[in-house]
Amino acid sequence: MLRSRVCDAIGIRYPIFQGGMAWVSDAKLAAAVSNAGGLGIISAMNADEHYVRDQIRLCRELTDAPFGVNIMLMSPHVAAVAQLVVEEKVPVVTTGAGLPGKYMPAWIEAGIKVVPVVPSVAIARRVAREGAVAVIAEGTESGGHIGELTTMALVPQVADAVQIPVLAAGGIADGRGMAAAFMLGAEGVQCGTRFLSACECGIHENYKQKVIGARDIDTQVTGRRLGHPVRALRNPFVNRFAEMERDPSVTEEQLAAFGTGAVRKAAVEGDVQNGSFLAGQIAALVKKEQPAREIVEEMMGECEALLNHSADRVR
Ligand code: TUI
Numbered sequence: 001m002l003r004s005r006v007c008d009a010i011g012i013r014y015p016i017f018q019g020g021m022a023w024v025s026d027a028k029l030a031a032a033v034s035n036a037g038g039l040g041i042i043s044a045m046n047a048d049e050h051y052v053r054d055q056i057r058l059c060r061e062l063t064d065a066p067f068g069v070n071i072m073l074m075s076p077h078v079a080a081v082a083q084l085v086v087e088e089k090v091p092v093v094t095t096g097a098g099l100p101g102k103y104m105p106a107w108i109e110a111g112i113k114v115v116p117v118v119p120s121v122a123i124a125r126r127v128a129r130e131g132a133v134a135v136i137a138e139g140t141e142s143g144g145h146i147g148e149l150t151t152m153a154l155v156p157q158v159a160d161a162v163q164i165p166v167l168a169a170g171g172i173a174d175g176r177g178m179a180a181a182f183m184l185g186a187e188g189v190q191c192g193t194r195f196l197s198a199c200e201c202g203i204h205e206n207y208k209q210k211v212i213g214a215r216d217i218d219t220q221v222t223g224r225r226l227g228h229p230v231r232a233l234r235n236p237f238v239n240r241f242a243e244m245e246r247d248p249s250v251t252e253e254q255l256a257a258f259g260t261g262a263v264r265k266a267a268v269e270g271d272v273q274n275g276s277f278l279a280g281q282i283a284a285l286v287k288k289e290q291p292a293r294e295i296v297e298e299m300m301g302e303c304e305a306l307l308n309h310s311a312d313r314v315r
Helices: 005-010 027-035 049-062 078-087 104-109 121-129 151-161 175-183 193-197 205-212 236-246 252-259 262-269 281-285 292-308
Strands: 016-018 040-043 067-072 092-096 113-118 135-138 166-169 188-191 219-222 230-233
Touching: 005 113, 016 027, 016 040, 016 292, 027 040, 027 049, 027 067, 027 292, 040 049, 049 067, 049 078, 067 078, 078 104, 104 113, 113 121, 121 135, 121 151, 135 151, 151 166, 175 188, 175 292, 188 193, 193 205, 193 281, 193 292, 219 236, 230 236, 236 252
Parallel strands: 016 188, 040 067, 067 092, 092 113, 113 135, 135 166, 166 188
Antiparallel strands: 219 230
């Protein structure tokens, strides 16, 4: 059975994290992934501490296994949520969209295992020094807010730069991607897009169908002008955002206002015209709705088979 330092560090059976996706990753999805032996993660997104507390408590009712909370560092509620996870003694915190250093001493003091998402070697080194137990090296293939480097280039460089375990994210949705990540030096993976089609994922049916129907070239990055590039499935909203971004008469404030609320419109309302359907480049590999347990076990089985038989490929 494939095990790694990630399993031992976090206390999980399989080294698969489910990404903390805004308006997607709630207690129900997180508990399903944790019950399947991976690490389920609740997204704190832009929500306040009351919402996040309810989700943490619900997750604890649904699973006895470890789970995580993803703290989006650009959230207006980040300080209150950072304090809440300490009070609630959440087992694992992952962070995204910024540098978590300011909050790390309190989290570590509370016994929380901190696993930041990093888009570069310098940031990986920095959070390792600050006490992270592992890092998630996320390539630009991911959905949502992204960095510049690809998973293929980023993961081995981060693995060489830090002593702590590295998880790979971005463009991984099956056992082949997982096996490849291990070959690059990763000891675990984080998947977002693949879990959008989990039965326990409560997003609108239109979102699931858009992911299941996606082709290889169907994602697009917008938001570079605002300094926050975001990958989503192409639709009228994304096309309009891209046009506005190119138009010098549109101000940055107007652009930001146009984007506000679009992720919710996609995930909750299934608004195919005005929603932002965040998804990674690997969306086309997601072909059907499946229970989270089946996703985790299928990925593990494929990955183990590939790694076990890799010597057969060498004469
Ligand atoms: O955070 C994510 N993915 C996200 S967050 C999000 S909500 C949002 N929506 C619109 C604009 C911005 C955010 C939707 N998807 N993934 C993890 C991730 N973290 N990707 C990249 C980074 C990152 C970037 C810079 C981590 C650290 C970092 O530090 C440098 C700095 O200058 O802050």
